[in-house]
Amino acid sequence: MxxxxxxxxxxxxxxxxxxxxxxxxxxxxxxxxxxxxxxxxxxxxxxxxxxxxxxxxxxxxxxxxxxxxxxxxxxxxxxxxxxxxxxxxxxxxxxxxxxxxxxxxxxxxxxxxxxxxxxxxxxxxxxxxxxxxxxxxxxxxxxxxxxxxxxxxxxxxxxxxxxxxxxxxxxxxxxxxxxxxxxxxxxxxxxxxxxxxxxxxxxxxxxxxxxxxxxxxxxxYDFPVFRAPEVFLNGLSQSLPILMLTSLFGPASAGFYTICKTVLNLPTQLIGKSVGDVFYPKIAEAANNKEDLGSLILRATMLLAIIGVVPFAIIIIAGPWLFSFVFGPEWLTAGEYARWIAIWSFFGFINRPSVRALPVLSAQAFQLKYTIFMLLVRSIMLFIGYFVFLDDVVAVALFGVSGGLLNVGLILITLRISKKRNEPVNSK
Incomplete structure (x- = not known):
């Protein structure tokens, strides 16, 4: 109590x-x-x-x-x-x-x-x-x-x-x-x-x-040298499906993806961004006070996971029906997309504390390298969906699942970086 x-x-x-x-x-x-x-x-x-x-x-x-x-x-x-x-x-x-x-x-x-x-x-x-x-x-x-x-x-x-x-x-x-x-x-x-x-x-x-x-x-200097290329590549990674779906499957496919991503961004904008914006000055202050940043990141991540698991699970289970009912029958395919993008979006939702912590941890060089790796993997998944399976839903599924796994990796590595940062403090 x-x-x-x-x-x-x-x-x-x-x-x-x-x-x-x-x-x-x-x-x-x-x-x-x-x-x-x-x-x-x-x-x-x-x-x-x-x-x-x-x-x-x-x-x-x-x-x-x-x-x-x-x-x-x-x-x-x-x-x-x-x-x-x-x-x-x-x-x-x-x-x-x-x-x-x-x-x-x-x-x-x-x-x-x-x-x-x-x-x-x-x-x-x-x-x-x-x-x-x-x-x-x-x-x-x-x-x-x-x-x-x-x-x-x-x-x-x-x-x-x-x-x-x-x-x-x-x-x-x-x-x-x-x-x-x-x-x-x-x-x-x-x-x-x-x-x-x-x-x-x-x-x-x-x-x-x-x-x-x-x-x-x-x-x-680390912001324009490391963070700027990272946000550019991250933005490219976010936009890649739309640009590729337009060129490979036509503008309607890009429309389906756009609306499904807009809907799935609602929890991220509602909770994830709010937590991230408040968390950023808090963790910066904690770093100045030599506090344990790892536990702070982990608690915020687990809080977001508890909040996000139900809404994202609903989309995974009933996405096609929900999109067809809410937006009209012509948006049924967007619901199929949403099922798979929800996996990526959930882990993107809970990685907000990690992303906010990286500048404070002086790990923006790592973030740039990892973003390049993420972009390459996601691009390969989309190409496999098109050239191997010739199916837009499969392409989006591969993209969504790989994005989820990559976000898990980002969280785990950030926690490891924060633990290493605290080792000299804890040893005193």
């Missing part, structure tokens, strides 16, 4: 619950409106949108070369604020570079990814990059300053505006281009909402501090 009382009074649990409440409200909006959206647009439009968003999934994490992730780490706020300025400068440079590349190669890019006729929409990419950089620094500052209520509130409002907009526009213009435009501007809408809601945050984008940006960039 005392343990339960202390758990309910825990600041960590309270912060998680704040984040979960906002995310739950946002996911409730998405769940209510998704059946309407899928019926308005259909699998093919979803597939084209999924292909475009797959490009953004690869590019947007690189918007500021992952420098924003470092904002939580410094002991002094002044240094964290200068990291914000550095991140914004990097985002502007990358956005300008992207705009130049698209101006030169827009036709080639559109043809390569099956976006013929939508070349002009590619110019949304540099806009999204800039907004993503601004959003990343804002989110990390709110995490650092523990303004979790603001994040929760904005998450709900953002879902209401973006999903509601899709429904309203879908009745008038149910085209893939509308899906692409609204999804591309999501980062910008969320940034603006945070800017309007957070305390004293607008001043962060104006003040110039005493730190030398070149020295600061060098101090946190």
């Amino acid at each position: 005392n343990k339960i009382k202390s758990l309910t009074k825990s600041r960590f649990i309270k912060n998680v619950m704040i984040m979960v409440t906002g995310t739950a409200a946002a996911q409730a909006v998405s769940m209510v409106l998704s059946p309407i959206i899928t019926r308005l647009y259909g699998p093919e439009a979803y597939g084209i949108m999924g292909t475009f968003m797959a490009l953004l999934t690869v590019i947007l994490p690189l918007a500021a070369l992952t420098y924003p992730i470092a904002i939580v780490l410094p002991k002094k706020d002044a240094e964290a604020k200068e990291l914000i300025r550095l991140s914004i400068y990097v985002s502007v440079i990358i956005a300008v570079f992207a705009a130049i590349m698209i101006s030169l190669f827009d036709n080639f890019i559109a043809k390569l990814f099956g976006l013929n006729g939508l070349e002009v929409l590619l110019f949304l990419i540099p806009i999204s990059i800039l907004f993503s950089g601004l959003l990343q620094v804002t989110e990390q500052w709110l995490i650092r300053t523990k303004q979790f209520k603001i994040t929760a509130k904005v998450t709900f409002l953002h879902a209401l505006i973006s999903q509601g907009g899709l429904v309203g526009l879908g009745f008038l213009y149910p085209y893939a281009s509308i899906l692409i435009i609204t999804q591309s501007l999501r980062e910008g809408i969320k940034f603006i909402l945070m800017l309007l809601s957070a305390k004293n945050i607008r001043g962060l984008f104006k003040k110039k501090g005493k730190y030398n940006l070149k020295q600061l960039a060098k101090k946190y």
Whole structure:
């Protein structure tokens, strides 16, 4: 009983619950409106949108070369604020570079990814990059300053505006281009909402501090050198099925995968991201205090496993029926996909503490190497499904099962790294 009382009074649990409440409200909006959206647009439009968003999934994490992730780490706020300025400068440079590349190669890019006729929409990419950089620094500052209520509130409002907009526009213009435009501007809408809601945050984008940006960039070099390539490859790994399904099986298959991944991301966004966002500053603080990080990672991982086992098991057992019932008969195949992707998603859901711990453990070089290995394995599985079995469901099944096993490996290795880190401390 005392343990339960202390758990309910825990600041960590309270912060998680704040984040979960906002995310739950946002996911409730998405769940209510998704059946309407899928019926308005259909699998093919979803597939084209999924292909475009797959490009953004690869590019947007690189918007500021992952420098924003470092904002939580410094002991002094002044240094964290200068990291914000550095991140914004990097985002502007990358956005300008992207705009130049698209101006030169827009036709080639559109043809390569099956976006013929939508070349002009590619110019949304540099806009999204800039907004993503601004959003990343804002989110990390709110995490650092523990303004979790603001994040929760904005998450709900953002879902209401973006999903509601899709429904309203879908009745008038149910085209893939509308899906692409609204999804591309999501980062910008969320940034603006945070800017309007957070305390004293607008001043962060104006003040110039005493730190030398070149020295600061060098101090946190492991983020652009190791973390940025890792998030790029991880994004590529996430987008790989959509891009390959589009080229191998057609846009409808990509649409099935897109909707099933969207549904399976609900628990991850609802609980996993909330725990990860609260866990990150906690484990950074624990590392500074020389605490046992392994037990902290393990407890958070087991908590997520207990929470996630039931919803993911339901998808594995009854995925086809659920998708057909909720989204319409034409989405039955998406339910078959979901059965297998749920295995990957479950272990991706419970590995959030490990992923958040790796920068604190100074293990970003390992994370980059492991992500390369994961990308190779997943790519091979998709090719085997196509060239050996000639079946999209088998390809997705191989991809999902291999992804689950690889995430288990990541958790185990992270725990081993944390144990080694604690050995000198425990021996004293």
